[in-house]
Amino acid sequence: MHDSYCELVLPFGSSPKLLEQYTNVHGGIRTGKLMEHLDSLAGSISYKHMLGPGVDSLGKIEDRGFYIVTASVDRLDMLSPLDPSRDLRLSGQVIYTGKSSMEVAVKMETIGMGLEEETVLLGRFSMVCRDALTHRARNVHPLIISTTEEESLRSMGEDMKKRRQSQALRSLSRVPPSSAEAEALHSFYLKYGQDAKDLGIPRESDERVWLGDTKVEKTMLMFPQERNVHQKIFGGYLMRLAYQLGFSNSSLFMRGGHVRFLSLDGIAFAQPVPIGSILRLTSYVLHSTSSAEFPMIVHVAVTANVVDVQTGNESTTNEFRFTWCRDDSASSVPRRQIVPKTYKEAMLWLEGKRALEMGDEIRGLRTKYA
Template sequence: MSTLLAAARAASVAAARHPAMRRRVADPTISLALRALSDDAAPAPDAKDPYKIGKPFAAADQAPADATNVSATSAARKQYSVLPHRTSLTSRLWLDRYDKNNEEYKKVLEATGGNTAATAASAPRHLVLKRMKDSYISEVLPFRSNPHVKEEYCNYWGGLRIAKLLEDLDALAGSISYTHCDDGTPETPPLTIVTASVDRIDLLRPASLDRDMQVSGMVTYVGSSSMEITVNVEALDPDSQATADPILKAKFTMVARDPLTNKAVQVNPLVLDTDEERRLYSMGAELRSRKKLAATTSLFKQPPTPEERLVIHDLWLQSRQYSATNPPANIKWLGETTLQSAHLMQPQDRNIHGNVFGGILMKQAFELAFLAASVYSRGHPRFLAMDDITFRKPVPIGSILHFTAKVVYSRARSFQVQVTADVVDPATGQRDTTNTFMLTFGAGAKDGEVPTVMPRTYEESMLYLDGKRRWETGYEMARENQSALLEQW
């Protein structure tokens, strides 16, 4: 564990031991109070409040006493009507974010009669030097001590439902980004911050609901308008409540936009005080370089390498040995591993900007990938990693989201599942790919091996090679992170 993260977490844990400061997921009774705000559709945005800054609750942990009597046109209704459909942790993070929208800016907006240009001119944005620890946020998921929260995150065999946790990771990355971009001036209009990509998610140890977990993170690299957010999930020691075992590590890239023009906005720069901070920053810069190299050498832009061409030829020779209809039990044709699903994006799926919440996309993609992995491996697969996911365009409410999952590569005990998300406009029929997810699963059984996936067309061969590249990168990452699940690969 790095000294910088260790110091920040030690302070967080020390504060958490004080009963008045402990930050845990809100009790389910709060969700019951909030549910009263979502019985009907949310009203149209107020033209005089384009930033949608409504009156927040008095405290993040407490709904107003008259929550059940909130009218359909109230400001609180606009903000919180979606929260009962999110996880407890995501709801808590969004509530905190709303609470930080200050009343001073609302007064400036009202004073200018809703003239957003005048408002922006009266409160220009200033860049502020920030330290990594300034954006540090930690939350506790009390699985061991709160049976209600445990039930919320429990899957059908009693383990942690990873898809739910993915929602929380995205929400936490957003909260960290907003904290970093805060310039300390109450009158400054808020930015729009969106998830540009999920660079990497690695499961390092089995996740158990028998222990409380701490989810924490901070900004570890900044570009001009982008920020790298490193998020860690760790098990808490049941006696001391100190962080004990790393469970999961994730990296997000968030991008700041002007809420009116949608143009990129420069974010606060980082000041690096310690060698550890410089090391983390250097790792972020290296990750950016690797992503650029991977983009330029993508099989969508460049032909396979000479070695990869030999792999394709060997696969073709092998495929000729098998009947197209009756291959051996340990051979699966790539095209026959496909599973599909379709979802109508409802208002309850939106984020604070009115588009579909990125965590929802990850959740739905993960669960379809898990189903495809289960059918392919004929068992209970173990999630190992999620690779570079780029959010190419926002997904509007009311669109149809079509997911296609297929197993594209396998080796020994693990395999790659690709999930493609296409947005379909029901009015025009236009179809656009918004995301491509790559997930690695292990066979799950102690000494079981998965079937060999076999491509039959050139397009499938390119999917196979792309999966092979990502598997090899993921395996090296697992080794670098000293993953306790390395044998599952």
């Protein structure tokens, strides 16, 4: 397992010139750019597992006979805000292998300045191996476990895969909501969803916002400078674009303030994005809530579609889910509720509710065992 370990150090604390390239409008670090690096790192880790630790160059895919792509990103959880005055280390390794798939665990740590290292992000990527000629699944090397710590990581990777399969079976696109979810939706409808003519009028101190009205779009041409080794658009670049649009949407909904990234709740890569294609990114705020820690939390979806310029037809290539919050004082944060109008929007609202409850559970466990 340890043979696949890779790391990348970004010396923000010692290189003001580098820091300038990553600084956001609030003086912090651009998380979207770091996501791009994490996707590249997960790919490097996967190739290192297949090629061995002694190989330092990928070479041509045709010569290798296989290629590796990102199938999904299960989660990326931001444990604490990034400190731009300290260096940042991105690292990871393969922790589980299936027949043609690999689970890659990644993390980001702040280092330097004579302070103790601090883990600021943990994440999981699912990578798949394909034959370079047939593009069908290709077997990956099994993991050799050397220590009890590695066995624990392997078990965690296996649990990740089983949990992802279980969540797919529970998807609201396949099965109806549970009785508890249906009751929660109905209660919410009775409180916020009736009397459409009152749209925009505060109800019990909460402003009602229709889910469909949160739509934000961006359309762009895909240039070859953003290609990967497979001559398609690099997945990490798409992650950065989606993050930026999702952040913009959440900022608009939460009316500015200090917007903080909490988690990437999932990415599904359905198909590659060709060079030269027209890509349309569409974002909606699916759910809004609050907690004892944060006065407003939102779950945002971003969908990437490739547009056929001759027919106008669109096909979905990627789906992204993010969670942001306002961590200002509660008195400065507006109280707004996302309200679905249609059954489809109601299912999206419930999916957002599930994601926020999962994130709240993870943060609670982290606090409990810190």
